[in-house]
Amino acid sequence: MRFVTACRQYLPQLVLLVLLANLADVDFLIGLGTEANANALHHGFTHSLAAAVFVALAVSCVWRITGSFWRSAILCFSAYSSHLLIDLCTGTKLGWNATASAIPLLWPSAKEFSSPLVLVVGVSHKDLPALFSMKNAWSSFYELLTFGAITVALLALRLRHAQRRTMSHNRETASRTVCTSNSIR
Ligand SMILES: [Zn+2]
Numbered sequence: 001m002r003f004v005t006a007c008r009q010y011l012p013q014l015v016l017l018v019l020l021a022n023l024a025d026v027d028f029l030i031g032l033g034t035e036a037n038a039n040a041l042h043h044g045f046t047h048s049l050a051a052a053v054f055v056a057l058a059v060s061c062v063w064r065i066t067g068s069f070w071r072s073a074i075l076c077f078s079a080y081s082s083h084l085l086i087d088l089c090t091g092t093k094l095g096w097n098a099t100a101s102a103i104p105l106l107w108p109s110a111k112e113f114s115s116p117l118v119l120v121v122g123v124s125h126k127d128l129p130a131l132f133s134m135k136n137a138w139s140s141f142y143e144l145l146t147f148g149a150i151t152v153a154l155l156a157l158r159l160r161h162a163q164r165r166t167m168s169h170n171r172e173t174a175s176r177t178v179c180t181s182n183s184i185r
Helices: 002-009 011-035 049-062 069-088 134-184
Strands: none
Touching: 002 011, 011 049, 011 069, 049 069
């Protein structure tokens, strides 16, 4: 119940973080608009740490999603750069191979980085039939399952931690009450 209430309370912040986590792929639209080719500018500046820092600071100037500017900026940066981390580990074949996407992580340096370990099979986006293919449906299902499991595990750990804190707080309060009643007697 507490989780559902928190989700409702922080829904606008959650929506913003989801948008930021996907913002790097706006280069598809820029390529489509400027070069009439969605892939023309893909994996460029928007897939860099500089873009993550810039977006995090700019968003936090406009809207602090938590109490302080810096906490908000760190959250926005984490959301944006989670995309970069996943892209680094995305390739055409799972496992230890050289198929991961290369991205200019340290832009303006032209050097491109990729992980030798591929954890996610990338979706094909060369044309519309490829975009809506069964292969892409399976890739999306795999991502949903993997990241869903990670999210559930993190939530379970968080819940356990909160329960332990509540229990130790209750124990402390009970022992303090006993001490106070003994000293009154
Ligand atoms: Zn991307």
